[in-house]
Amino acid sequence: MQVSVETTSPIERRVTVQVPASQVDQAVDARLKETAHRVRLNGFRPGKVPMTVIRQRFGRDTRNEVVSELMRQHYVQAITQESLNPAGYPSIEPTVNEAGKDLEFTATLEIYPQIELKSIEGTEVERPQAEIVDSDVDEMIETLRKQNASWTDVERAAAEGDQVTIDFEGFIDDEAFEGGKAEGHQLVLGAGSFIPGFEDQLVGAKAGDEPEVKVTFPDNYQAEHLAGKEATFKTKVHNVQEQQLPEINAEFTQQFGVEDGDLDAFKAEVRKNMQRELDTAIENRVKQQIIDALKKANDVTVPQGLIQQETEGLKRQAAQQFGLGQDFDVSQLPDELFAEQANSRVQVGLLLAEVVSQHELDASDDEIRAYVEELAGQYQQPEQLVEHYLGNEQMKNQVKSAVLENKAVDKLLEQAQVKDVSMSYQEALQAAQQQSEEESESTSEEEKNDENA
Template sequence: MQVTETLNEGLKRGYTITVPAADLDATVNRKLVEAQPEVEMKGFRKGKVPMALLKKQFGQRLLGESMQESIDGALGKHFEETGDRPAMQPAIEMQNQDGWKEGDDVVVAVTYEALPTVPDVDFSGVKIEKLTVEPAEADIQEALEGLAKNAQVFVTKKGKAANGDQVVFDFLGKVDGEPFEGGAAEDYPLVLGSNSFIPGFEDQLVGVKADEEKNVEVSFPEDYQAEHLAGKAAIFECKIKEVKKPGEAKIDDDMAKQFGAESLDALKGQIKERLVSEYDGAARQIVKRQLLDQLDGLVTFDLPPSLVEAEAQQIAHQLWHEEHPEVQGHDHEKVEPTEEHNKLAARRVRLGLLLAELGQKEKVEVSDAEMTQAIMTQARQYPGQEREFFQFIQQNQQAQQQLRAPLFEDKVIDLILDRAEVTEKSVSKEDLQAEVEKLEEV
């Protein structure tokens, strides 16, 4: 096998690989010899099929396999010897001008862009200011007041029920004059306008008063889940016990219990923990931007054009869809990246390669436990479909990489922060938010 260099400009590489016909034939014969003991064919005992017949039957398929193995082997050996790492999948093209036929040497052209050599970086000069915010009592009180507004509390009212009010009533449903299973309840609280009952039911309770009796006449939808009731007319005999209007919850232990806390003090503690987590997350964004900005100016090296082009295209495509949210899928002309997109893409590729190189040198790894936690966090976004999401991730290498990449990046950033000079500055919640908004403007 012969490998000849044809291109070496910057990060661009080109090679011609020649696989002699004799080498291919030898590989095919070796595969046939290895397979012969297990081959069964009509008219022959197992393992006794003649080699000539085997070659006639399986030779073409094995020839294709042997070609691919030979080329892959040559590339693997080449990368091992040169230390090159292709930025993207190498392009391989058959070079036999008149078409290849059995007995010919195989000649292919291989082109790729090599990943650059990333220089070592001295992080001792990196200076980071971390903003810290201590949740104030006013912030906790503001959050409590927000919860009180969202808490669904109803207080007794006089007069007629209106949309948004809660009606507490007993009801008995009948179809063809006979009660049906699941059609009765006592002291049932129904918020009018919530659309929690079948269509038309709640509308007929608007205007009722406490101690009033009313028959509600409705028809079950044709696609109702209970087939024996689907499309049937029904009468619900209703006895109104109480009419309530929405009220504002008192900030006390009872309200806290609505939100799963044992007491008001426990709820305050939960709110404080949540605020600390939110503030820390925002501060982390700012620290990360500071660090990346400084790293971007610390080193320069050649970037693979194909990676920059692909990243710029992705940026342009994403921003286009953000500006045109009404367009679904890819039913549009190709979006051409601007100079600004190319500049941002170059920054992202440079920093990505730098962080990847440092992580590799420092043997940074994302553990199985960390991946499982990330998958569980993502799965919560699909309530009721968590199992399907887990299965999708397990079967999709690309999806796994999309989850693994930010975890890996964060671990590398933590590694750099350990070596950088980090100072803390206490600021207000408003100051922190202002810094976050600056990030969003960039």
């Protein structure tokens, strides 16, 4: 076997492989002899079909099968011999495939980029310092009550905070537009779930009223054909309901693991969950700043094969989250919806993997168990969840990757200048959320710039 490697880009290689004709012919002959033993043809006894007939009937297809297998086998041997680390699947094409001649084929593949990791020394990182106070706990309890509220019909006009059940149909220039119609839709006034101004115009309406609602779609509305347009919605109000908050009793607190309805115990449980959420928000905010600095300092060419693999994974996650079922064909979801996120995730994964490699980081079984136990602590019957994770090799490896990622971030954090910033509980949560949104917008803008370039 002769192998030559051509560098076609920093992460792409074209491998040309030659396989001796004698090896191909021997493999074809052996496969045809196997065929002769098992094939049944009219006019011949089993196993007695002449080889000339076998070659005539099956020679071409057999050679194609053998050549396909040999190309796959020799591709693996070639990349091993040349110490290539493929990222994704290759494109393999025969260039010479004739009887009596050496088989020649090319394999075009992407490889993992060689990363010379640049330091983020001196990066400034803000770390929120927040404390949960009693008023935060009280506010959270009110939020939990609203989330578990019931709705009761009332005869009066709708006020902010009420829920109305409506039919509506939207028109632009007296023409109905697609997606602007619904029946029996439940809408909480003041929740901000509809176009700005829509809910305000239903305040004061009663059951049976048919108010016309006039709004202007935001300029950045996701449906471009509606962005910035003035629309009129014809509506019909079927009923008005007011919110009934549940009492804080045993029935209510049992949902949160407090069986006897003890208020102090309930508040303690709520505070514990809020502290977990706060710790996660602070950790994510610090982590995202480190990752942003790492990406800024290290420009990495990301293999398209890895991006495609990540895109497929994100599609499956989305299908699961939206309850589309296991039989749903994820190819129906357009790649463009996930490409930006996939590119960013692959880039970060490559960089953090290099940090792990350079510092020879590892995760012990005890560290993996501790991570899973902390994760399971927010669920009922956490012991079962821990054993489920640790008893499944694939899940355990995912946890190990998460532990290593955190260790890599901690290692990078040693290079940064950390500034503690005092915040309230809500400010800390909002800061983490805002940073996540800014990162998403930044990634989107980078993608647009790349396309324009």
